[in-house]
Amino acid sequence: xxxxxxxxxxxxxxxxxxxxxxxxxxxxxxxxxxxxxxxxxxxxxxxxxxxxxxxxxxxxxxxxxxxxxxxxxxxxxxxxxxxxxxxxxxxxxxxxxxxxxxxxxxxxxxxxxxxxxxxxxxxxxxxxxxxxxxxxxxxxxxxxxxxxxxxxxxxxxxxxxxxxxxxxxxxxxxxxxxxxxxxxxxxxxxxxxxxxxxxxxxxxxxxxxxxxxxxxxxxxxxxx
Numbered sequence: 001x002x003x004x005x006x007x008x009x010x011x012x013x014x015x016x017x018x019x020x021x022x023x024x025x026x027x028x029x030x031x032x033x034x035x036x037x038x039x040x041x042x043x044x045x046x047x048x049x050x051x052x053x054x055x056x057x058x059x060x061x062x063x064x065x066x067x068x069x070x071x072x073x074x075x076x077x078x079x080x081x082x083x084x085x086x087x088x089x090x091x092x093x094x095x096x097x098x099x100x101x102x103x104x105x106x107x108x109x110x111x112x113x114x115x116x117x118x119x120x121x122x123x124x125x126x127x128x129x130x131x132x133x134x135x136x137x138x139x140x141x142x143x144x145x146x147x148x149x150x151x152x153x154x155x156x157x158x159x160x161x162x163x164x165x166x167x168x169x170x171x172x173x174x175x176x177x178x179x180x181x182x183x184x185x186x187x188x189x190x191x192x193x194x195x196x197x198x199x200x201x202x203x204x205x206x207x208x209x210x211x212x213x214x215x216x217x218x219x220x221x222x223x224x
Contacts, residue, residue, distance in 0.1 A: 002080070002103050006091040007111035011147040016109060017060070017090050024058040028086065031057060035064040038076055047083045058086040065091050065099060077102055113151065114143050121155045122177070125184045126224045133221050136214070145213040149204075152217065153197050160190040189224065196220055 003020070007013050024030050031046050038061070046059050061080065067073040080087060081103045100108060120135035139148050161168050162182040168175065182190075200216050203209040209216070 001086060002106040003088045003109065004091070004095065004100065004103065004106045005088065005109045005111070006093065006095045007113075008093055009111035009113045009143070009147060010092050011144065011150055013090065013092070013109075013111040016111065017088070020088055021060065024086070024088075027056065029057040030060060032060045032062070034062050035067050035076075038064070038067075039072070040075060040079070043076055043079055047079065047085045047087075056086065058088060060088045060090065062090045063092065064089055065093075065095060113147065114139070116142055117148060117151055120148070121151060122181070124155065124181065124221075124224070126189065127184075129221050129224065133218055136217055136221060140214045140217075145217065148217060149197075149200070149213055152220075153194075153201070156190060156193050156197060159185060160187075160194060163187055163190055185224075193220070193224065196223070 005013055005017055005020070021030055021032075033042065033046060064073075064076065064080070067076070080089070094110060094112065100106065116135065116139045120132060120139045123132045123135050125132070136148065158168050158178055159182045162175075162178045163185065164187070168178065170178075185193075197220070200209075200213075200220070203216075204213060211219075
């Protein structure tokens with residue numbers, strides 16, 4: 001059976017992937033592969049070899065659909081779709097109906113980010129702190145501070161790229177929104193924001209701060 005775990009709520013989907021991995025490890029050998037490292041030989045070995053330490057196995061493949069469009073990508077997807085093995089596909093974006101139709105009767109689990117998070121990200125501006133703070137509180141309540149933090153890092157990077165004249169991927173209306181929002185910041189402000197978020201990331205990994213993550217994010221807003 002093929003299980004497809006996809007969506008832009010990466011925090012939630014990673015938690016679900018971890019849970020699935022732990023469930024399979026109780027009864028099966030788990031093989032983990034990354035799409036960017038895949039080729040036909042590696043995939044054939046993973047799908048074809050007998051499990052070494054158990055009677056069954058599960059192959060987890062991350063970001064297969066992130067590969068650039070090519071004959072190789074098409075062949076890899078066809079191999080996965082035609083395999084009778086237990087497979088879990090993890091993607092950090094929402095797959096389209098067309099992409100999902102390449103697999104016969106897959107089990108699909110989609111993790112989407114709530115609209116409130118995007119409302120909060122769109123509100124970010126030097127003179128809009130009170131509204132942004134209120135939206136942040138609601139977003140953290142609904143989606144959790146960890147997701148809000150990850151999405152803020154992504155948004156600041158997109159704004160910084162846009163400010164520097166780098167064309168970011170996405171629909172034209174998304175690019176237009178980013179250009180408009182980027183105009184509200186100076187390069188120095190965006191670089192400073194990015195640096196502070198990296199510091200918070202390190203603090204969270206090392207548990208070197210007494211403040212919780214939501215409070216740190218709120219302070220970031222008031223520092224803009």
